[in-house]
Amino acid sequence: MMTLETETPLLEMREVSVRLGRGAQAPALIENIDLKIFPGETVGLVGESGSGKTTLGMALMRLLPPLLDQGLSGEIFYDGEDIANLRAGELARLRGGEISMILQDPMASLNPIFSIGNQLKEGLRLNATAKGNLEARAIQALESVRIPSPKTRLANHPHQMSGGMRQRVVGAISLTRSPRLLIADEPTTSLDVTIQYQFLELLKDLQKRMRMAMLFITHDFGVVAKMCDRVAVMYAGQIVEEGPVRDIFNRPAHWYTRALLESVPTVDHAPERLPTIPGSPPTITGRPRGCRFHPRCANAQSKCLEPPVDVEVGAKHHAKCWFPLRAQRGAA
Amino acid sequence: MLKIIATRVIEAFIALLLMSIVIFLLSRLTGDPIALLLGDGATDADKIAMAQELGLDRPLPVQYLNFLGNALTGDFGQSVTAGKQPALDLVLSRLPASLSLAGVALIFTLIIGIVFGVLASVTRNSPIDVAARLIALVGQSVPSFWLGIVLMYIFAVQLRLLPTSGYGRPEHYILPAATLGLFTLAAITRLVRSSMLEALGSEYIKLARVKGLSESIVIWKHALANSLIPVITFMGTFFAVMITGAVIVETVFSWPGIGRLAYESILSRDFPVVQTVVLVITSLFIIANLLVDILYIVVDPRMRSRG
Numbered sequence: 001m002m003t004l005e006t007e008t009p010l011l012e013m014r015e016v017s018v019r020l021g022r023g024a025q026a027p028a029l030i031e032n033i034d035l036k037i038f039p040g041e042t043v044g045l046v047g048e049s050g051s052g053k054t055t056l057g058m059a060l061m062r063l064l065p066p067l068l069d070q071g072l073s074g075e076i077f078y079d080g081e082d083i084a085n086l087r088a089g090e091l092a093r094l095r096g097g098e099i100s101m102i103l104q105d106p107m108a109s110l111n112p113i114f115s116i117g118n119q120l121k122e123g124l125r126l127n128a129t130a131k132g133n134l135e136a137r138a139i140q141a142l143e144s145v146r147i148p149s150p151k152t153r154l155a156n157h158p159h160q161m162s163g164g165m166r167q168r169v170v171g172a173i174s175l176t177r178s179p180r181l182l183i184a185d186e187p188t189t190s191l192d193v194t195i196q197y198q199f200l201e202l203l204k205d206l207q208k209r210m211r212m213a214m215l216f217i218t219h220d221f222g223v224v225a226k227m228c229d230r231v232a233v234m235y236a237g238q239i240v241e242e243g244p245v246r247d248i249f250n251r252p253a254h255w256y257t258r259a260l261l262e263s264v265p266t267v268d269h270a271p272e273r274l275p276t277i278p279g280s281p282p283t284i285t286g287r288p289r290g291c292r293f294h295p296r297c298a299n300a301q302s303k304c305l306e307p308p309v310d311v312e313v314g315a316k317h318h319a320k321c322w323f324p325l326r327a328q329r330g331a332a
Numbered sequence: 333m334l335k336i337i338a339t340r341v342i343e344a345f346i347a348l349l350l351m352s353i354v355i356f357l358l359s360r361l362t363g364d365p366i367a368l369l370l371g372d373g374a375t376d377a378d379k380i381a382m383a384q385e386l387g388l389d390r391p392l393p394v395q396y397l398n399f400l401g402n403a404l405t406g407d408f409g410q411s412v413t414a415g416k417q418p419a420l421d422l423v424l425s426r427l428p429a430s431l432s433l434a435g436v437a438l439i440f441t442l443i444i445g446i447v448f449g450v451l452a453s454v455t456r457n458s459p460i461d462v463a464a465r466l467i468a469l470v471g472q473s474v475p476s477f478w479l480g481i482v483l484m485y486i487f488a489v490q491l492r493l494l495p496t497s498g499y500g501r502p503e504h505y506i507l508p509a510a511t512l513g514l515f516t517l518a519a520i521t522r523l524v525r526s527s528m529l530e531a532l533g534s535e536y537i538k539l540a541r542v543k544g545l546s547e548s549i550v551i552w553k554h555a556l557a558n559s560l561i562p563v564i565t566f567m568g569t570f571f572a573v574m575i576t577g578a579v580i581v582e583t584v585f586s587w588p589g590i591g592r593l594a595y596e597s598i599l600s601r602d603f604p605v606v607q608t609v610v611l612v613i614t615s616l617f618i619i620a621n622l623l624v625d626i627l628y629i630v631v632d633p634r635m636r637s638r639g
């Protein structure tokens with residue numbers, strides 16, 4: 001969907017960093033993140049493993065482990081209120097109903113001791129405005145994620161369900177209170193392809209009905225193409241490029257984005273062996289100066305040893321690169 | 333679930349049977365019961381007559397079956413002292429004092445240990461946490477006879493707040509229960525603290541918070557429920573520690589339980605009573621473990637659907 005210029009963002013991150021503790025010199029997991037999410041839109045967050053995607057999502061929920069939460073700096077405006085400075089305890093009123101999250105590891109995110117019904121109703125109970133009795137609403141929640149025979153499933157415990165089923169239960173729990181912002185951390189990676197497709201359809205459907213905004217974390221560009229309006233590309237704790245999904249696919253400006261896209265098979269581009277990006281991403285303590293991608297970049301030059309500025313490369317499309325690519329991808 | 337419980341019950345019976353064999357054999361290997369019963373002045377003829385009377389001249393398996401048969405009818409022989417009282421009666425009359433002391437100690441250590449462990453885990457490195465770690469260290473390294481004497485000296489002799497010994501009123505329980513419970517309190521505090529820390533870092537705690545649940549529900553429901561499982565696992569061990577600790581604590585505080593009975597009857601070489609105490613304690617131990625197993629199955633849904 002298109003966002004209107006005049007619309008105010010539901011979420012705005014300004015200069016958000018997460019460090020290993022309070023010290024300004026402590027190693028940063030994510031650094032100087034600026035990101036806006038508007039009501040009803042889906043922003044994709046892509047990048048190699050370890051680039052800081054989950055950390056960014058957890059920072060928005062204020063669910064970082066204590067040391068990292070202490071190392072959180074910058075401003076996170078949710079609906080006009082800076083939530084980066086709220087005490088962690090005050091966040092409970094926003095969680096679930098306003099901001100919710102589908103966690104990356106669904107197998108482990110259900111409590112093994114309590115039944116599915118118990119864990120669902122706990123959240124539902126907090127929804128003061130909803131009508132109908134708890135039991136009926138819990139059944140409805142399971143139906144909404146297409147769990148067969150939901151009534152009997154309520155009495156089940158997590159270990160009695162398959163992985164795909166658990167994933168959907170976690171989805172149901174995260175969505176029952178109709179959040180206005182959903183952070184979905186690789187919600188489909190452990191599902192097989194058909195179930196994955198169903199789950200994405202379901203999310204889109206719910207999004208349309210509830211005008212929910214989504215931050216969609218994934219490794220999978222197929223999923224990005226299907227789900228997202230805009231994409232932010234993360235490398236070594238920074239957002240290196242951000243723009244509308246078509247522009248990112250067709251005219252990537254950052255050399256990292258292009259390398260990432262080329263390592264993905266597409267219908268008209270499926271070579272025998274996929275090119276992989278040479279080298280590996282730096283650890284949080286060993287990040288190079290200047291452009292963090294320069295040790296792996298095919299175009300690295302001495303200028304790249306200075307930190308690149310964020311430049312506009314198109315409408316609402318910007319990249320942190322001294323020598324951004326201009327050409328249409330695949331045209332050369 | 334019933335099937336698993338039935339299996340556990342059968343296992344407990346087998347354990348009881350094996351235990352009776354071990355105790356029987358030990359009783360025949362350690363010393364000569366006839367010499368004990370007759371005393372020093374007995375002649376050989378007396379001894380042979382006695383052996384025939386008691387069936388001690390027959391083969392061991394036959395003797396064992398006799399022993400088992402007698403045990404099943406409650407006949408464990410008679411005390412050699414104390415007016416030839418039946419050994420079982422003597423032991424059973426002392427049992428309530430021991431069980432009530434162990435019960436009081438266990439309930440209080442569980443409550444205090446769990447609360448302390450939880451508070452320590454959520455206020456990591458705070459004064460509460462440091463105090464909890466200190467108690468854990470001290471409680472597991474101080475010998476209980478020493479602790480008992482020190483407590484008695486401070487609270488009974490110096491401050492005169494509590495009685496040094498006696499049995500029957502609530503205040504009589506305080507010092508012996510504290511002495512008996514400190515080791516277990518330390519163990520439970522440590523166990524709860526470490527399993528809470530593990531639980532608090534888990535994904536299901538993140539999900540509980542994502543839902544918008546209050547911190548108190550996250551901690552006292554979601555994290556604690558999981559942290560209690562290891563505590564239940566160790567309950568059998570805690571019980572064993574309390575029972576063995578009872579011998580020392582009951583002796584220090586002159587508590588009229590089976591612990592002190594065991595101590596006294598060992599000193600007076602009252603062999604049938606010692607044997608009966610051992611039998612009763614091991615039976616209690618097996619029963620306690622059975623109850624713990626059942627509790628475990630009831631609490632942890634993953635155990636319930638197994639087998």
Ligand SMILES: Nc1ncnc2c1ncn2[C@@H]1O[C@H](COP(=O)(O)OP(=O)(O)OP(=O)(O)O)[C@@H](O)[C@H]1O
Binds near residue numbers: 029051068283
């Ligand atoms: N609690 C922590 N303490 C120290 N380092 C951490 C902690 N959590 C994460 N990291 C490090 O921070 C970096 C970013 O981790 P993060 O989980 O955000 O990456 P990600 O992009 O979500 O990766 P993936 O795609 O594998 O999920 C990684 O290098 C990780 O090792």
Ligand code: SF4
Binds near residue numbers: 298304308321324
């Ligand atoms: S700044 Fe230099 S090293 Fe970094 S991506 Fe651009 S060209 Fe490559």
Ligand SMILES: [Mg+2]
Binds near residue numbers: 053
């Ligand atoms: Mg991640």
